[in-house]
Amino acid sequence: MGCKGPSGLKWAESSAPRVRVNQVGYLPRGPKSATLVLESPQPVPFELRDEGGRVLFSGTSQPRGLDRASGDRVHLLDFSAHRATGTKLRLRAGDAESFPFDVRPDLYAQLKLDALKYFYHNRSGIDVVRPFVDDDLWARQAGHLSDRAVPCWGRSCDYVLDVSGGWYDAGDYGKYVVNGGISAWTLQALFERSVHVGPGQDPFGDGPLRIPESGNGIPDLLDEARWEVEFLLKMQVPAGQPFAGMAHHKIHDHEWSGLGIEPAPHATNRGLHPPSTAATLNLAAVAAQAARIWKELDPGFSQRCLDAALRAWAAARRHPDKLAPRSDDKGGGAYSDERVEDEFFWAAAELYVTRQDPALLEYLLAHPDGKRFPTRLGEDGDGLTSSMTWQSTAALGWISLAVVPSALPEEVRQRLRDGIVAAGDFYLEVMQQEGYRVPLGLGESGKYPWGSNSFLLNNALVMSLAYDFTKDAKYAAGVAEAMDYLLGRNPLVQSYVSGYGSVPLRHPHHRFWAEGYRSGFPPPPPGAVSGGPNSSLQDPQSRRSGLTRDLPPQKCFVDHIEAWSVNEVAINWNAPLTWVTAFLDEWRGG
Ligand SMILES: [Ca+2]
Numbered sequence: 001m002g003c004k005g006p007s008g009l010k011w012a013e014s015s016a017p018r019v020r021v022n023q024v025g026y027l028p029r030g031p032k033s034a035t036l037v038l039e040s041p042q043p044v045p046f047e048l049r050d051e052g053g054r055v056l057f058s059g060t061s062q063p064r065g066l067d068r069a070s071g072d073r074v075h076l077l078d079f080s081a082h083r084a085t086g087t088k089l090r091l092r093a094g095d096a097e098s099f100p101f102d103v104r105p106d107l108y109a110q111l112k113l114d115a116l117k118y119f120y121h122n123r124s125g126i127d128v129v130r131p132f133v134d135d136d137l138w139a140r141q142a143g144h145l146s147d148r149a150v151p152c153w154g155r156s157c158d159y160v161l162d163v164s165g166g167w168y169d170a171g172d173y174g175k176y177v178v179n180g181g182i183s184a185w186t187l188q189a190l191f192e193r194s195v196h197v198g199p200g201q202d203p204f205g206d207g208p209l210r211i212p213e214s215g216n217g218i219p220d221l222l223d224e225a226r227w228e229v230e231f232l233l234k235m236q237v238p239a240g241q242p243f244a245g246m247a248h249h250k251i252h253d254h255e256w257s258g259l260g261i262e263p264a265p266h267a268t269n270r271g272l273h274p275p276s277t278a279a280t281l282n283l284a285a286v287a288a289q290a291a292r293i294w295k296e297l298d299p300g301f302s303q304r305c306l307d308a309a310l311r312a313w314a315a316a317r318r319h320p321d322k323l324a325p326r327s328d329d330k331g332g333g334a335y336s337d338e339r340v341e342d343e344f345f346w347a348a349a350e351l352y353v354t355r356q357d358p359a360l361l362e363y364l365l366a367h368p369d370g371k372r373f374p375t376r377l378g379e380d381g382d383g384l385t386s387s388m389t390w391q392s393t394a395a396l397g398w399i400s401l402a403v404v405p406s407a408l409p410e411e412v413r414q415r416l417r418d419g420i421v422a423a424g425d426f427y428l429e430v431m432q433q434e435g436y437r438v439p440l441g442l443g444e445s446g447k448y449p450w451g452s453n454s455f456l457l458n459n460a461l462v463m464s465l466a467y468d469f470t471k472d473a474k475y476a477a478g479v480a481e482a483m484d485y486l487l488g489r490n491p492l493v494q495s496y497v498s499g500y501g502s503v504p505l506r507h508p509h510h511r512f513w514a515e516g517y518r519s520g521f522p523p524p525p526p527g528a529v530s531g532g533p534n535s536s537l538q539d540p541q542s543r544r545s546g547l548t549r550d551l552p553p554q555k556c557f558v559d560h561i562e563a564w565s566v567n568e569v570a571i572n573w574n575a576p577l578t579w580v581t582a583f584l585d586e587w588r589g590g
């Protein structure tokens with residue numbers, strides 16, 4: 001049984017090309033490989049042809065047998081030796097032919113801008129308009145201006161807070177400190193990585209992104225991250241109140257809203273949910289990171305961030321086990337997290353890099369999360385191969401310690417860098433085992449998690465840092481191959497990014513990008529990444545579309561707006577997409 005595609009065909013098994021490629025293309029000096037689905041274990045010849053049918057390269061396939069993650073019997077087609085640029089090229093093996101693709105150095109120049117532009121499209125509390133959006137299709141009025149005065153949900157406090165602004169989290173109009181934290185951190189860390197261990201300047205400058213802050217003299221990457229940081233600051237419990245200094249966990253509607261709706265300018269159905277230790281430490285970490293980044297650029301904002309971070313850190317130490325309940329999922333995601341030791345490590349690391357406080361160094365050196373860079377996650381011990389999620393944040397602090405200059409002893413910094421490089425080696429090994437060269441292994445359960453694409457993007461992010469520390473091209477090549485999977489070299493021959501590839505993502509689960517669901521609503525703008533295959537298929541639509549839980553994990557996907565467990569979009573998923581595409585646009589094959 002196969003996954004049904006956008007038009008209801010049995011797409012994967014009958015119509016899809018059996019040669020699977022990155023449908024956007026390959027970097028001239030980067031790795032170039034494709035996957036051929038073929039039952040036979042015998043090597044077969046293949047050719048790279050131009051639009052006119054001229055053969056540019058020929059080679060022999062490498063049979064790999066049954067690939068567990070896809071259920072396909074596959075061969076690898078390696079044409080890395082072909083380095084000339086070209087457009088509308090195709091791979092051919094027997095009677096199987098790929099979709100067309102390019103070989104050119106600027107593959108990711110526009111995609112990185114579109115990936116970052118995702119955040120502007122999802123801003124709350126500001127008109128989203130031309131010239132910042134490319135088409136009036138995507139223009140809308142400011143949503144939730146009424147977030148300027150939001151009461152506590154269920155009378156859990158007796159004040160109101162101005163929590164306007166920030167980004168909408170995902171397909172819904174909720175705003176969550178846990179998740180906003182890792183997303184803003186990722187954009188700010190991309191800036192710091194670029195300045196300190198990358199090319200020495202940020203990848204976006206001040207203008208090409210075309211956001212309202214373009215041309216203000218500040219890197220647009222930082223302007224966009226600040227839109228969220230300002231919101232995180234507003235979520236802090238005011239002085240004089242119970243839990244002063246902590247951060248409210250989230251703000252969202254009392255009930256889940258339907259699809260095909262614009263964010264309302266004024267809404268009376270929203271509430272602040274109680275503070276949590278995890279949210280408080282997210283605030284402490286991201287505000288501490290912002291404080292050092294903005295020190296010269298805007299000293300007043302920097303000081304405001306530092307004050308908030310220190311108050312949050314102190315409050316979390318006073319209330320180390322105020323966990324957000326799993327049951328609080330009416331009208332918004334619970335974002336519960338049973339273990340917050342990793343959030344303590346992350347916040348302490350960010351504060352240390354900003355403040356160089358010797359007591360914090362001692363705390364970090366004694367902390368269990370500082371012993372080994374994580375490469376396996378999972379509350380249930382599933383052994384998922386990844387380094388970080390909104391729920392597991394120790395790697396974030398580790399990365400900041402390894403990347404940003406501070407008083408950290410040199411031997412400690414080197415140990416931390418070595419840990420990241422070892423993780424990069426691990427992900428490269430994982431890719432070697434995969435028929436579609438994806439840096440995501442199967443957990444012990446043999447399943448893919450919710451948002452699998454974000455896990456492989458974060459693993460690519462880790463490989464990009466291994467490249468930064470070693471300048472060994474094999475890590476950058478791993479990053480490029482991770483993008484190959486996302487852009488169509490996968491068993492469904494689906495590009496998981498909107499606007500890119502022969503079969504782009506078209507119908508993500510999003511209330512406003514609801515074309516085809518409700519008239520007058522737009523398709524997704526280019527550059528949004530779907531969460532992708534998820535073995536657990538929690539939404540009814542996935543099953544109505546013919547998916548079943550016994551499918552190979554990479555086939556548990558359908559591009560349907562109601563299939564929220566496989567096809568949502570989210571800020572914490574587009575953040576590593578921004579990082580990875582910015583990195584590849586800079587690397588371009590070395
Ligand atoms: Ca700017």
Ligand SMILES: [Ca+2]
Nearest residue numbers: 339340391392
């Ligand atoms: Ca945690």
